Amino acid sequence: MEYATKLQEYAPAPSAEEVDAEVARIREAALRNMNVETCKFCYSAIDLTTLSCNDSEESVTRFAERAVAFYKDYPEIPNVASICIYPSFVETVGVAVDGTPMRITSVAGGFPAAQTFLEVKMLEVSMAVENGADEVDIVLNVGKMLKGHYDEAANEVEMIRGEMGEEITLKVIIESGALKSPDLIRKASLLSMFAGTDFVKTSTGKIDVAATPEAAVVMCRAIRDYYEKTGRKVGFKAAGGVRTPEDAVLYYTIVEEILGKEWLTTDLFRIGASSAANNLLSTIVGHDVKYF
Template sequence: MEYATRLNAYAPAPTAAEVDAEVARIRAIAGRNHNAEVYKFCYSAIDLTTLSCNDSVQSVTEFARKAAEFNLQYPHIPNVASICIYPSFVETVGLAVDGTPLRITSVGGGFPAAQTFLEVKALEVAMAVENGADEVDIVLNVGRMLTGEWDEAANEVEAIRAELDSDVVLKVIIESGALRTPELIRRASLLSMLAGADFVKTSTGKIDVAATPEAAVVMCRAIRDYYEATGRRVGFKAAGGVRTAEDAALYYTIVEETLGREWLTTDLFRIGASSAANNILSSIEGREVKYY
């Protein structure tokens, strides 16, 4: 399908100066969300992540069981939204969290570089879902984005979306730190949504520049404009570099200010995190917590 021409229906991206001004405005008011209620919600929006070369069936099983048993120790805090792992561990997590509401998120499509054959990407995603993944996080082809191959990048997303049933959540990582400019970040977000993404996500966490408030503002504005044009709500996920409760509250405030409180549900807002889980728990409890 042709996607590049459909971008003409949308306004251009804000300038870098406009983005900086908006981030400064939101930082100035984000303190209102430095409270236990917001931190509890942010914790419940976490895709609890382990994506390490050291992952094993044993380590992932222990990790998932900790998440599954969380509410035995902290019944007053809503549990994380999902556990995010490499596709080969989907079945492992499924066994560990069976009987709980926890969802299973698998990265896929040649994560994190997405530099493999489209057929391999589609097959990997299909296998992850067959093994029990409820959600799949793939990476938009950054190389194609940087060379202006808009249609080719979006058609890869469309082909992968076609492998999934409608109830499987597809999150598309635009790797905003590699795209850098507001215009490319906006284009990548809109192309992903036009091609069928249920979420747009900032980063893989595998390059030097991960989630930034500036990228989040551009992405959330794109989500808002897409919703106004189509009536379809797409979620936002911040991942990579979200380490503290204050970091999480800043992204919460960006979503609140740009998209409105109707986006502040775990169906439309997620945080990809590992170390942030303990830090947010510590802020909620008012003492150091090392649960994970």
């Protein structure tokens, strides 16, 4: 399908100066949200992540079992939304979380570079789903975006979306730190939505520049504009470098200010994190906790 022409139906990206001003305003607004209740919600929105070269069945099992134990250890705090792992560990996590409401998120499609054959991406995604993934995070082809091959990048997402089935949640990582400019970040977000994603996600966490408030503002504005034209709500996920409660609350406030409180559910807002979980939990309970 030709997607690039649809970009012309939307206003251009805000300037870098406009984005900076918006971020400064929202940083001030975020101060009102720095409280235990907001931190509890941010904790419940986490895709608890382990994406390391030294992951193993044993380490991932321990990781998942620890997350499941949270239901018993902290029954007054909503647990994380999902556990995010490489595709080969989907079945391992499935065994550990069986009988709980926790979802299983798999990165796939040649994560983190997405530089492999489309057929390989589609096969990896389908195998992750077959093994029990509820959600799949893929990477938009950054090389194609940087060279202006917008239709090719979006059509890859469309093909993968079709391979998954509509019941699986798709999150498309635009790797905002590589795209850099508000223009490309906005285009990547819109193209991903045109092609059927359920979430637009900032980053893989595998390059130097991960999530930034500036990218989040541009992405959330694109989500808002797409919703106003289509009536379809697409979620936002901040990932990569989200470590402190202040980081999490800032992204929460960006969503609140641009998209509204109706987006502040775990169906439409996620945080990809590992260290942030301990730090949010410490803020919630009022003392230092190293749970994970």
